[in-house]
Amino acid sequence: MAGEPQADCLFCKIAAGEVPATVVRESETTVAFRDINPQAPTHVLVIPKAHYPDAASLSAAEPGIAADVLREAGEVAAGEQVDGNGYRIVFNTGAGAGQTVFHAHAHVLGGRGLQWPPG
Numbered sequence: 757m758a759g760e761p762q763a764d765c766l767f768c769k770i771a772a773g774e775v776p777a778t779v780v781r782e783s784e785t786t787v788a789f790r791d792i793n794p795q796a797p798t799h800v801l802v803i804p805k806a807h808y809p810d811a812a813s814l815s816a817a818e819p820g821i822a823a824d825v826l827r828e829a830g831e832v833a834a835g836e837q838v839d840g841n842g843y844r845i846v847f848n849t850g851a852g853a854g855q856t857v858f859h860a861h862a863h864v865l866g867g868r869g870l871q872w873p874p875g
Contacts, residue, residue, distance in 0.1 A: 758817055759806040767859035771805045781832055785824045788832050788864075797867030798836040798843070802829045807859055811847040814860040822860075829864045838866030846874070 761768040769775040770789060777789035780800055791799040804821045808814035815822040826845070833839040843866030848855040 758808060758813070762807050762859075765807055765857070765859050767801075767803045767857055767861060768807050771803060780835065781828055783824060783828055785821050786828045788828055791863065795863075796865040796870070798833075798838050798865065800832045800836065800864045801861045802832060802864060803859060803861045809858045809860065810849045810855065811860050811862075812849060825860070825862050829862045832864045833866060836864075836866060841866065842870070844870050844874070 770777045771787050779789045781788040785805055788800050788802045791801055802825050804825055829845045833843045846863040
């Protein structure tokens with residue numbers, strides 16, 4: 757069922773504390789942790805504790821939690837001191853866009869120049 761933890765989901769296991777991660781922030785509805793394959797000096801993932809496969813399904817079902825993810829992404833950037841130099845928040849949606857874990861998550865990237873277009 758949407759929103760419920762999925763037994764085979766890595767990010768659900770991280771949110772539940774069953775799989776270790778380097779957590780940098782946690783709120784009632786989100787967990788933020790360092791990416792294990794960082795693409796920038798700051799690369800933190802912000803996930804909702806509720807399971808939704810992507811950002812679109814999360815925002816449709818739980819707009820308040822989607823807003824929490826974005827707010828926490830900003831807090832991560834401030835805590836990592838990248839907000840003054842700019843940072844990027846990325847939601848990959850679908851395998852063709854690079855999504856590898858099908859649990860909604862935001863990438864917070866900063867600490868180096870981020871060119872456009874990405875990827």
